[in-house]
Amino acid sequence: MDKVFYNKSSADSLGWTPEWFNVEYFDDNLVKAIKVWQKENDLTADGLCGPGTFRRIFTEREDKIHNYMPQIFSNQELPEHGTKQKHIVHNGNFFEIDWPMVTLWSEQDGFEAKRGTYYDYTGKPDRKPSFFVNHWDVCLSSESCHKVLKNRGISVHFLIDNDGRIFQTMDTQHGAWHAGGSKWNHKSIGVEITNAYYTKHQDWYVRNGFGERPTIDDAYVHGSKLSTHLGFYDVQKQALIALWAAIHKATNIPIEVPTDDNGSLVEAVDSKVSRGTFKGFVNHYNLTRRKIDCAGLDLIKIRDDAKKK
Helix, strand or coil, X not given: CCHHHHHHHHHHHHCCCHHHHCCCCCCHHHHHHHHHHHHHCCCCCCCCCXXXXXXXXXXXXXXXXXXXXXXHHHCCEECCCCEEXXXXXXXXXXXXXXXXCEEECCCCCCCCCCCCCEECCCCCCCCCCCEEEEEECCCCCHHHHHHHHHHHCCCCCEEECCCCCEEECCCCCCEECCCCCXXXXXXXXXXXXXXCCCHHHHHHHHHCCCCCCCEECCCEECCEECCCEECCCHHHHHHHHHHHXXXXXXXXXXXXXXXXXXXXXXXXXXXXXXXXXXXXXXEHHHCCCCCCCCCCCCHHHHHHHHHCC
């Protein structure tokens, strides 16, 4: 058996890279490095990263994922933000995001999805999600949303807080329970953008230093006009744009949204989205009539801005 060829084929299927074993290339040095790692972890030292070895190293990285941040970027300053390069994680690998405030689940201030509240694809072939779902959380903060999700036994991949900070709660290799059905959860990635929705909460945002939220009084969903409700801070929308662009780079989900024959946003259930055949970025209401989030969020503009990233 050609061990170099085997490892290359394994990496193509499972999604790992030689850097996971602290080498650069698919060569004999990688085979040696895998053997060393296997010995240290009481595995058969054959130099082949098959499903068993991959599962073990994936789990090790996942538990302290921020420790594996690419060193080439860790001290790089971004002039436009004045901060270090940030990343999101798909299948144990890092992908740059053009946003200064991103916290991973294993970091000190991170929010980790509760195990048992998502489809765990550890050690499975690289998941190929085909669409991304935007939600609003009807909570006052991402911290509050995280607690609600844990209590309800559900999950989501990302949270966007009032100040625009993005929290990734799990590797997007896993299937979060966020969209309301297994056929959608298996194929999708989701974000909860914090927004308490009801205008009665406006004073809370002011008292807590976030300033007044924009309000939306002209939103239509499923053919009906909604009552005036709270919208999103501009910084949250900018964070969402950056997240869409990073998700596209990490997973190849096309930066497209459901539109009608005139190019207008579909503000109702979209048949392709509900069937799970649409590839792109959607609002939760595009999946089911039971949902109205994120009514008033201009996906056309977000799409156009994300394509410029």
